[in-house]
Amino acid sequence: MNYAVVIPAAGQGKRMQAGHNKQFLVLEERPLIIHTASVFEQDPWCKEIIVVANASEIYDMEELFKEWGIRKVKQVVVGGNERQNSVHEGLKCLIPEHQVVLVHDGARPFVEQADIHRLVEQAEQTGAAVLGTKMKDTVKRTDGEKVLETIDRSSLWAVQTPQAFQAAVVTEAYDYAAAHQIIGTDDTSLVEYMGRPVKIVEGSYDNIKLTTPEDMVVARAILQKRREGKR
Numbered sequence: 616m617n618y619a620v621v622i623p624a625a626g627q628g629k630r631m632q633a634g635h636n637k638q639f640l641v642l643e644e645r646p647l648i649i650h651t652a653s654v655f656e657q658d659p660w661c662k663e664i665i666v667v668a669n670a671s672e673i674y675d676m677e678e679l680f681k682e683w684g685i686r687k688v689k690q691v692v693v694g695g696n697e698r699q700n701s702v703h704e705g706l707k708c709l710i711p712e713h714q715v716v717l718v719h720d721g722a723r724p725f726v727e728q729a730d731i732h733r734l735v736e737q738a739e740q741t742g743a744a745v746l747g748t749k750m751k752d753t754v755k756r757t758d759g760e761k762v763l764e765t766i767d768r769s770s771l772w773a774v775q776t777p778q779a780f781q782a783a784v785v786t787e788a789y790d791y792a793a794a795h796q797i798i799g800t801d802d803t804s805l806v807e808y809m810g811r812p813v814k815i816v817e818g819s820y821d822n823i824k825l826t827t828p829e830d831m832v833v834a835r836a837i838l839q840k841r842r843e844g845k846r
């Protein structure tokens with residue numbers, strides 16, 4: 616099996632309050648984007664990485680990939696205003712011969728190879744698949760003040776990235792969304808808009824997105840756990 620991955624990293628990282636794009640935040644000596652890109656650099660199924668960045672950060676990212684030996688990055692391209700626009704720009708750069716295409720947030724450094732492989736196999740069969748975890752919290756729908764209902768948790772999943780697609784499906788979904796001015800909440804939702812099936816693949820609670828400063832504490836704990844596990 617083989618796949619290509621588009622990594623959107625063209626955000627501002629506002630909620631992280633680091634004063635700069637969180638992709639450059641250093642965790643155990645390596646910048647966040649290098650942690651994330653390394654997962655794919657080391658996966659033999661991954662044949663090509665496209666990174667989407669802010670125009671002013673392209674040079675710095677390219678230098679980081681050279682410095683850290685990330686050789687599968689074929690291009691660092693300029694993103695757009697919304698994440699979906701950034702992903703679309705990345706998809707346009709892919710060479711067409713990959714079986715499966717993944718989209719994975721630059722801000723999710725802890726995804727594991729075994730989960731990626733199960734996801735890729737499912738996407739190849741179904742057309743589209745997404746990693747997720749079962750909800751731990753009880754979820755209530757409210758009007759802002761009053762509780763309207765308690766939703767049956769057994770059917771609820773929190774979705775993550777990577778989100779994976781047969782190559783033809785992802786191009787069609789993003790072109791369809793652009794033509795109909797649809798902004799989806801995640802990548803596979805664009806496939807849902809076309810009425811096509813999307814499968815959920817159970818992933819790990821460690822595959823967090825680093826969004827707010829508290830997430831950095833969890834990130835350091837995950838890295839420490841992995842270091843100790845290796846000893």
Ligand code: CTP
Binds near residue numbers: 624
């Ligand atoms: N992203 C992107 N292009 C955008 C917005 C986001 O490529 N226009 C990327 C981010 O760099 C990140 C991923 O999409 O890797 C998920 O987005 P999020 O966690 O929201 O990151 P930011 O948008 O950078 O953070 P914030 O919303 O707090 O500003």
Ligand code: MG
Binds near residue numbers: 626
């Ligand atoms: Mg954002």
